[in-house]
Amino acid sequence: MAVSVRGLFFIMALFLGSFFGSIVMLGPVLPLMLLSPAWYRWLTDRIVATWLTLPVSLLELVFGVKVVITGDGFIPGERSVIIMNHRTRLDWMFLWCCLLRYSYLRLEKICLKAALKALPGFGWAMQVACFVFIQRRWEMDKAHLENMLDYFCDIREPLQLLLFPEGTDLTENTKAKSDAFAAQNNLPKMEYVLHPRSTGFTFIVDKLRKGDNLDAVHDITVAYPKNIPQTERHLVLGEFPREIHFHVRRYPVSLLPSSSTELESWCRERWAEKESRLRDFYSGQPRGFDRDGVARVPPCKSELRVGLIKAASLVYWSGFIAFCFAGLWLWPSFRLYVLVMTVVFTVQQKLAGGLELIEMACHRYWKEKVQERKIQ
Template identity: 75%
Template sequence: MNHRTRLDWMFLWCCLLRFSFLRLEKICLKAALKAVPGFGWAMQVASFIFIHRRWEEDRTHMSNMLQYFCHIKEPLQLLLFPEGTDLTENTRARSDEFAEKNGLPKYEFVLHPRTTGFTFIVDTLRKGDNLDAVHDITVAYPQNIPQTERHLVLGLFPREIHFHVRRYGVSVLPRCAPDLQLWCQERWREKENRLSEFYRADPRRFDEPEARVPPCKSQLRVSLIKAGSLVFWTGFISASCLGLWLWAPLRIYFLLMVIFFLGQQRVTGGVELMELACHRYWSSQGGGVEEKEE
């Protein structure tokens, strides 16, 4: 997926919710976010893949996490932003410098993708028999683009969000890394042209005459989910705050959980690494038993 704003992932979640795929979602994202209290801890528990943007360091961790997903055979939908960061004036300038050095065209609506991580992930999942397809997603905002969380706090929500999704089955993906890198770069050239046409169009929309929209939840069901979520989370947050104010055991539990998450991250690096270590241990124990029986 192209990374137009820092909030693209959140808007995509709304889209996935309508098609009942949100429960499978994991994100490959920068490691600094795992330390953010609350949602950073939740992403650790959900085994998101955190990277430091230093390939020699990230390669081993990414390989361990992907092999773990392949081994447990858990259905996986991994969201990648090959551009590495969201589109701003500064990041576009750096992308243009990269284009000049490598004899590539300059882009206005996307950044040049970093293909090393993408090709490694595709190759690892394919070898682990855990890759069904790559979905090429292009996101566009007809008006009112919220670049950061600050815009949402100010109430600057987008009136519309458009997603163009194209599925590429694993059988049509190139087998070798150089060809796969070229394949990814070609998709980004298509994104640039697609977005250029989108923002010139009136009204702004993706022009795909043969587009097929798979069945999704009805508007009534979506409205009920929204209402239920608002009621639940409003009640949960209110009850939690009231409980912390009135009930000492809950305050002790809250403090212990904060200490646990801060402590385990300093000692082990994250809950997802603890999960990975536990899996390795129990796998080795099971392997030892089988060898003795044989």
């Protein structure tokens, strides 16, 4: 199959935006991390959020992707854990279309594979954004998760943490493994979702709840009624989803089970509901979660405001990328700066493991200093 010009344009626009954005927009504020991690987090979350609007703008304005959102919606600014079925490898990016309307992109953090942090541009920005990188081995991930969640609770910055309890996207291979897991544990086989692994979910909810940093759990079901772009390769080939449907269920923290065992059962119940909901979705005509296609809770932004944000994003990032190329062409000092920052981003990840780890180390340092002053 031939590579699509549309697909290459999309991938290159996102890469160049993340690469130059990391160097030009995020690079100058890195020293703030050493002085005040909390203020650094406040500022960089907002800078990164400007880039998160770019894929939304491209998908909807340039490639005509239709987004339908039904269900409960979000309360703007609330702290939550977002759990979602993992239909494709790209669900996390498509979710930004929903969050732009119903929440604030600056609040979102994602649990994702540790290997992604090494990607130039994308990985650098995700490190600065303090995304949660995991090895997908619980004995290694537990301590890291605990440290990051403690940090988020300490700085009191509102957080919406996205995780995929299934652990991977739905394919023939992963479905076979899920079916084997179901057979071993006397669970029913599922067609539209994978059986969730709830250890990480229960740990995160318990930790945030104890840290008084959780208002709700948002259970989101995503579906693609017309075509399913399973991987990044499909985007390169120009196979963008024609429609993306999100169904949101909001569960206040006061209604969640108190024990880990009950929380695991609660998570499995949500996945059984997803299986039924998706079966109805794909068997119905027209395909949709609610036939009227209307969310019970209105978005926190009007479609006019969302449209203006998307248009402004396209204009800004087009101009910004053009400016950076002009700078590389015209100014030797700019070329030197880009080279130096590229080395900084690359070397720190090799030596320290990532900017999010340096940020937490700075926070621990200042926290200990404050405690020492109190003792004196």
